[in-house]
Amino acid sequence: MKIVMAIIKPFKLDEVRDALTSLGVHGLTVTEVRGYGRQKGHTEIYRGAEYAVSFLPKVKIEVAVASDQVEQVIGAIVGAARTGQIGDGKIFVTSLEHAVRIRTGEVDADAL
Amino acid sequence: MTFAHSARAAFLASAAGLIATTGFAGTALAQAAAAAPAVADKGDTAWMLTSTLLVLLMIVPGLALFYGGLVRAKNMLSMLTQVLAVACLSMLMWVVVGYSLVFTEGSPLIGGFSKAFLAGVAKDTVNSGGTIPEYVFFAFQMTFASITPALALGAFAERTRFAATLLFSLLWGVFVYYPIAHMVWQSDGYLMKLGALDFAGGTVVHINAGIAGLVGALIVGKRIGFGKDLMAPHSLTLTFTGGALLWIGWFGFNAGSALAANDVAALALVNTLLATAAAALSWMVVEWLDKGKASLLGTVSGVIAGLVAITPAAGLVGPLGGIVLGLVGGAVSFFFCTTVKNIFGYDDTADVFGVHGVAGIVGSIGTGVFVSTSLGGVGVENYDMATQVWNQVVAVVVAVVWCGVISAIIFKGIDLTIGLRPATDAEREGLDITDHGERAYNM
Numbered sequence: 001m002k003i004v005m006a007i008i009k010p011f012k013l014d015e016v017r018d019a020l021t022s023l024g025v026h027g028l029t030v031t032e033v034r035g036y037g038r039q040k041g042h043t044e045i046y047r048g049a050e051y052a053v054s055f056l057p058k059v060k061i062e063v064a065v066a067s068d069q070v071e072q073v074i075g076a077i078v079g080a081a082r083t084g085q086i087g088d089g090k091i092f093v094t095s096l097e098h099a100v101r102i103r104t105g106e107v108d109a110d111a112l
Numbered sequence: 113m114t115f116a117h118s119a120r121a122a123f124l125a126s127a128a129g130l131i132a133t134t135g136f137a138g139t140a141l142a143q144a145a146a147a148a149p150a151v152a153d154k155g156d157t158a159w160m161l162t163s164t165l166l167v168l169l170m171i172v173p174g175l176a177l178f179y180g181g182l183v184r185a186k187n188m189l190s191m192l193t194q195v196l197a198v199a200c201l202s203m204l205m206w207v208v209v210g211y212s213l214v215f216t217e218g219s220p221l222i223g224g225f226s227k228a229f230l231a232g233v234a235k236d237t238v239n240s241g242g243t244i245p246e247y248v249f250f251a252f253q254m255t256f257a258s259i260t261p262a263l264a265l266g267a268f269a270e271r272t273r274f275a276a277t278l279l280f281s282l283l284w285g286v287f288v289y290y291p292i293a294h295m296v297w298q299s300d301g302y303l304m305k306l307g308a309l310d311f312a313g314g315t316v317v318h319i320n321a322g323i324a325g326l327v328g329a330l331i332v333g334k335r336i337g338f339g340k341d342l343m344a345p346h347s348l349t350l351t352f353t354g355g356a357l358l359w360i361g362w363f364g365f366n367a368g369s370a371l372a373a374n375d376v377a378a379l380a381l382v383n384t385l386l387a388t389a390a391a392a393l394s395w396m397v398v399e400w401l402d403k404g405k406a407s408l409l410g411t412v413s414g415v416i417a418g419l420v421a422i423t424p425a426a427g428l429v430g431p432l433g434g435i436v437l438g439l440v441g442g443a444v445s446f447f448f449c450t451t452v453k454n455i456f457g458y459d460d461t462a463d464v465f466g467v468h469g470v471a472g473i474v475g476s477i478g479t480g481v482f483v484s485t486s487l488g489g490v491g492v493e494n495y496d497m498a499t500q501v502w503n504q505v506v507a508v509v510v511a512v513v514w515c516g517v518i519s520a521i522i523f524k525g526i527d528l529t530i531g532l533r534p535a536t537d538a539e540r541e542g543l544d545i546t547d548h549g550e551r552a553y554n555m
Contacts, residue, residue, distance in 0.1 A: 044344060046407075046409055047409060047410065047413060047449045048451070048463075053342075
């Protein structure tokens with residue numbers, strides 16, 4: 001099993017969710033985050049005070065999937081979240097050792 | 113005759129109803145008006161009752177929200193509470209000695225104590241012009257004495273202890289506001305006799321508040337993290353709302369300063385619209401050219417700068433002169449709030465000096481120019497532009513020096529006794545929690 005974590009542009013969230021649902025992904029976790037990468041921030045000016053805002057708002061999604069589904073999931077996220085502009089985000093994949101569905105006690109692949 | 117009588121009665125009844133709903137003695141007024149010939153003009157009285165409430169609208173909620181939106185969320189309630197409490201304290205001070213020290217004969221610098229605790233002021237006494245009840249004149253002027261120290265609070269906001277702001281307003285009223293108001297507005301006052309013009313409070317209210325704010329900002333010192341941390345206004349929506357309420361309330365401030373419902377009030381009303389519109393566009397366009405974007409905060413700041421610039425001139429200059437004052441006031445205030453402030457590096461949180469002090473000076477001196485009948489103004493007897501402008505400059509210098517020196521002494525005195533600044537940790541946490549034990553937004 002793997003955890004696929006993607007940092008995407010906030011307005012792309014619904015498209016990514018639809019793409020993942022059509023692959024049979026049953027759930028994902030969403031967090032509003034801020035950060036920076038290659039995309040530059042912007043400047044805000046309040047009368048004489050100028051502030052460089054370098055942390056931009058992004059959405060982080062986390063999906064737990066079976067190992068053989070990882071490439072499909074990555075493809076779906078890339079397909080849905082890409083605009084071609086700088087700041088589209090990144091995908092990170094890590095191993096997942098164990099999973100439990102709290103309601104039933106099912107474990108690992110059955111719990112996803 | 114019958115028609116006129118009933119129309120006036122209906123007008124008075126509606127005015128009395130307005131007062132009653134806001135907690136004033138509406139019934140008493142209606143009885144007095146029905147029986148008493150002492151009040152010369154019911155129309156004047158009705159307008160001045162309304163104007164008094166409009167100036168109150170400027171303070172709460174107008175000014176409180178305007179400043180509140182400009183501070184960070186952790187200091188929102190601190191800002192609102194300071195404005196509210198300082199205004200209330202100033203009202204009671206006005207009863208105790210304020211009204212008497214400003215509006216009784218005394219020396220050229222200050223009045224006497226003959227009307228302390230409203231001695232001799234009763235339901236049937238009238239103002240010096242004999243057109244409105246003295247209670248109305250007293251209350252109208254009281255709202256001016258209340259808004260002025262509250263205006264200064266914005267300059268040293270987010271870093272001054274609540275108790276210190278209360279003590280400041282108490283001492284500052286007695287030693288700065290009352291003398292300056294007496295000098296400018298009472299018949300035996302030094303600047304009144306000199307011939308300096310101040311229609312609605314350019315020197316008394318705005319230069320005074322701007323200088324007190326600047327001195328306070330310098331002596332209290334910069335906020336922790338100033339110039340380094342993000343200190344963006346927490347809600348420009350509220351700042352816009354407060355600014356709009358200030359504009360509306362300002363018609364009481366300016367057109368009410370005619371002390372009558374007449375042609376002078378009408379001129380002041382027109383100027384309060386046009387100069388303000390001109391200043392808003394002036395600030396907006398200059399900022400657009402300089403910074404690349406036209407901002408809401410800039411445009412609403414221009415509104416306030418225009419209102420300030422036209423205040424001393426409102427009933428004295430023509431509409432075109434007022435527009436010029438607005439255009440200049442907006443652009444010069446922008447320059448002070450951006451370039452000058454950044455060069456000197458002082459931390460004037462809400463730009464009280466840059467807007468009120470600077471536009472107040474522009475308006476006060478400009479009044480001397482545009483009062484000229486050749487420039488569309490109403491003119492003054494034996495007018496000579498050089499002399500009048502000189503008198504205006506003297507008034508500005510007197511206000512700046514008097515207010516600057518005494519405000520500095522007051523702030524230093526508070527610092528050495530009860531202390532101006534909260535503890536570093538308290539300032540970091542925010543004054544809402546540490547001074548007031550509550551939070552503006554629980555979400």
